[in-house]
Amino acid sequence: xxxxxxxxxxxxxxxxxxxxxxxxxxxxxxxxxxxxxxxxxxxxxxxxxxxxxxxxxxxxxxxxxxxxxxxxxxxxxxxxxxxxxxxxxxxxxxxxxxxxxxxxxxxxxxxxxxxxxxxxxxxxxxxxxxxxxxxxxxxxxxxxxxxxxxxxxxxxxxxxxxxxxxxxxxxxxxxxxxxxxxxxxxxxxxxxxxxxxxxxxxxxxxxxxxxxxxxxxxxxxxxxxxxxxxxxxxxxxxxxxxxxxxxxxxxxxxxxxxxxxxxxxxxxxxxxxxxxxxxxxxxxxxxx
Amino acid sequence: xxxxxxxxxxxxxxxxxxxxxxxxxxxxxxxxxxxxxxxxxxxxxxxxxxxxxxxxxxxxxxxxxxxxxxxxxxxxxxxxxxxxxxxxxxxxxxxxxxxxxxxxxxxxxxxxxxxxxxxxxxxxxxxxxxxxxxxxxxxxxxxxxxxxxxxxxxxxxxxxxxxxxxxxxxxxxxxxxxxxxxxxxxxxxxxxxxxxxxxxxxxxxxxxxxxxxxxxxxxxxxxxxxxxxxxxxxxxxxxxxxxxxxxxxxxxxx
Numbered sequence: 001x002x003x004x005x006x007x008x009x010x011x012x013x014x015x016x017x018x019x020x021x022x023x024x025x026x027x028x029x030x031x032x033x034x035x036x037x038x039x040x041x042x043x044x045x046x047x048x049x050x051x052x053x054x055x056x057x058x059x060x061x062x063x064x065x066x067x068x069x070x071x072x073x074x075x076x077x078x079x080x081x082x083x084x085x086x087x088x089x090x091x092x093x094x095x096x097x098x099x100x101x102x103x104x105x106x107x108x109x110x111x112x113x114x115x116x117x118x119x120x121x122x123x124x125x126x127x128x129x130x131x132x133x134x135x136x137x138x139x140x141x142x143x144x145x146x147x148x149x150x151x152x153x154x155x156x157x158x159x160x161x162x163x164x165x166x167x168x169x170x171x172x173x174x175x176x177x178x179x180x181x182x183x184x185x186x187x188x189x190x191x192x193x194x195x196x197x198x199x200x201x202x203x204x205x206x207x208x209x210x211x212x213x214x215x216x217x218x219x220x221x222x223x224x225x226x227x228x229x230x231x232x233x234x235x236x237x238x239x240x241x242x243x244x245x246x247x248x249x250x251x252x253x254x255x256x257x258x259x260x261x262x263x264x265x266x267x268x269x270x271x272x273x274x275x276x277x278x279x280x281x282x283x284x285x286x287x288x
Numbered sequence: 289x290x291x292x293x294x295x296x297x298x299x300x301x302x303x304x305x306x307x308x309x310x311x312x313x314x315x316x317x318x319x320x321x322x323x324x325x326x327x328x329x330x331x332x333x334x335x336x337x338x339x340x341x342x343x344x345x346x347x348x349x350x351x352x353x354x355x356x357x358x359x360x361x362x363x364x365x366x367x368x369x370x371x372x373x374x375x376x377x378x379x380x381x382x383x384x385x386x387x388x389x390x391x392x393x394x395x396x397x398x399x400x401x402x403x404x405x406x407x408x409x410x411x412x413x414x415x416x417x418x419x420x421x422x423x424x425x426x427x428x429x430x431x432x433x434x435x436x437x438x439x440x441x442x443x444x445x446x447x448x449x450x451x452x453x454x455x456x457x458x459x460x461x462x463x464x465x466x467x468x469x470x471x472x473x474x475x476x477x478x479x480x481x482x483x484x485x486x487x488x489x490x491x492x493x494x495x496x497x498x499x500x501x502x503x504x505x506x507x508x509x510x511x512x513x514x515x516x517x518x519x520x521x522x523x524x525x526x527x528x529x530x531x532x533x534x535x536x537x538x539x540x541x542x
Contacts, residue, residue, distance in 0.1 A: 146479075146488055147495040156301040159314050168402075168482040169492065179482060182391070183398065 018094050018224070018231035023067035030056050031079040031087065031096030031223075037197050038255040038267060039117070039220070040098040048076055051255040052097035055116060055222065055239065058247075059095065062238045066230075085110055088223055095235060097222040099193070104286045111228065112221040113235045114243070114282045118274035120214025121150045123187040124195040126180055126207050131187055133212045141166040143176040143185035150190050157215065173198060191218070196267045205265065217274050218287050236284065243279045295499045296322065296506070318493055318503075325489035326510050332407050332485060333475040333514075337468055339411025340418050347371065347415060348422025349448060360444075367419065374416035380477055383409045387481045406478040414471050421463040425456035458526075458534045465522040469515040476511075486510060 022028050032048035033040040040050040064072050077093050084100060087093045088110055095113075102112040123142075125131050131140075134157060144151040146169045158165040168185050170176030177198045179185040188195065192210055199208045222239075224232055242248040249271070254260075256269045296319040297309040306317045316324075350367035353360040374382070386409040391397040397405065429452060437447040479487040490507040494500035 143482070146491045149496065151492055152300070152496050159301050162314075167484075169484055169488050170482055171480050171488075175480070175482070178388070182388075184402070184482070 018228050019063075019067055019234065021091070022063060022072070022094070023069055026069050026071060027073045027075060028060075028063055028095075029075040029077050029093050030059075031077050031084060031093040031098065032056075033080075033098040034078055036099040037200065038260050043261050046076070048078075049261065050098075051117070051251060052099070052222070054251045054254070055242070056095065056097045058242060059235060059238050062234050066234050084223065088225060091225070094231075095222055095224050099220055100223050102219045102221040102284070102286045106223075107226075107286060109226060111224045111226045111232055112284050112286070113224060113232065114239045114284050115219035115221045115278050116239065116248075116275075117193070117220040118217045118272050118278070119191040119193040119220065120217035121153055121189055122192040122195060122210050122214055123189055123212040124177070124180060124198060125187045125209055125211055127209075131211065134189075134215065135161070135163075137165055137187060138163045139165075140187075141168055141185040143168045143170050143179035143188040145170050145173050145176045145190060148190065153215065154189055177202075193269070196269050200263065200265050200267060216287060217272070219274075219278075219283075219285075221284060236282075240282055243282060248279065291502055291505075292499055293502060295497050295502055298497070300496075318497065321493065322486075322489060322506060322510070325484055325486045326514070328403065328478070328483055328485040329472070329475050329511075330514065332403055332410065332478050332483065333472045335404075335407035336410030336414060336475065337471050339408060340414035340467070340471065341464075343411065343415035344418025345422055348419035349426070349453070351419065351423045352426045353444075371416045371419050374412050375420075379410070379413050379474060380480065382413050383477050383481060385409075402481045403478065403483045406475075406481055406483055410471055410474055410477070414467055414474075418464065418467055421460045421467070422456065424463075425460035426452055428459060429455055455534050458529060458531065461522065461526045461529075465519055465526070468518045468522055472515045472518055473511060 032042075032050075032053060035041050036050070036052075038050050039052040040048055043049045060072065060074060064070050077087070079087060079093065079096055079098070084093075084096055084098070085106065088096060097113075097116070099117075100106075102115055106112075123131065123134065123137075130136055142154065142165055144154055144167055151167065151169065154165065154167060157163065158167070168176075168179050170179055170188075173190065173194055176185075176188045176190065180188045188198070192214065195210045199205050199210070202208055222235060224235060239248070242251070252271055252275075256267050256271070259266045294305060297305050297317050299306050299311060300316045300318055300321050302315075306315070309317050309319050311317050311320065347367045347370050350363045351371070353364050355361045355364065377385075383406055386397075386405045387402065390405075433451055433455070434447060437451045442450065475485065476487040478485045479491070482488075486507050490503055494503040497503065
């Protein structure tokens, strides 16, 4: 056991210098998600696209400069929410820009670049008269998705504000959406970006509205290996340049305010105040 | 890696450990949530079993009616169709049909809570299986029993009530025990239609606490204990209703 631990510690040190690794192998591996619309998803077989993918491709010239490898070979590796952290820490993937929340708990095992998106729980309603915010939900049935932190947040709100909520646990987001569609719940509470994604796939998008003030916001950021300041500096440098030059807002508009594949519909999600503020502050800190 | 059972005394709305493992003023511990989830599992299973038992007895009996009149022939065919309908479609699909498709044709179903719809789905699915066991029990009886009852001047309803069913039901009790235990485990499908039962608890609580092993172990033990308790209750009933010469216990000399 002690031997195993020391081997892991050694390999940990060896892996932590990503720039060194890229320069000696001539290869960088980017992670992508298969269906995190619009952050990182597949447009065709092995063809990742999205907001995070665009940010990632901006890293390539900077990495070539930093490592001196102008023949840099770029690999893309699909990740899931279950394997993304292990594959970053074990060195299979060097950076992932998808829909990964920057949390204090995760910061114990991985590092995060500058926050590039903010989301918070809001309410998806279908022409529900009278439901404008969380306080309007008193005594009503609300759909939440099993296995998400929003469920716990709603439970807490229910207790603190004595709302007498009836929480209906959908088995996945599509199921929670159906609960509202069928009239069994008045609203679906979830991170707003996921709600906008549901509207994108709805039969009649015009019927659906996202309302309410998020009780808290959570940042998304590119995930890197921990304790690798040189590599983090390169990634943060690229994102800083994008934010300063206005290019970041152009990329944002491309994915959140314009028609996107596969349906050619637009999310119509204007930039949040939290994100606009971070274009200036450029924080890489988790929420709270 | 060590197991951290204290997770069950943690508050489900904060990160504090609750004194005595019980929350005050609406605050709940994971243990309390687990017990409430078990309550939903038990409710759905019990209700489903009652529906299954009543319909299963009725349908199984109808299937064995002698084809002496056209009405008994038709009820026997209807019962056969019932059995095939409900045992040829996967349980999960049946649950979805009751929840998503049936309310489209019968809007009144929309107002029924999902735990009731799932109990109905489970009950109908299991009724087809119990009906077959009832039929097997009835048809295992020697023809002489029926003939003797006829010779005594009994009519059809009397023959079933006084002679055939009392023996057939005792014969089928072991199989019925299996069905009752199955329905406890099958009730986990209620998770897919938003019932906060044990499986749903497991999936949500393991995500919130990051202690999936403890959560799944507790849920597994609770399912096993519940199914075993059902087994003991029915074994007790089997023992209490035994009569000399009938059923499995009789042959063991019990």
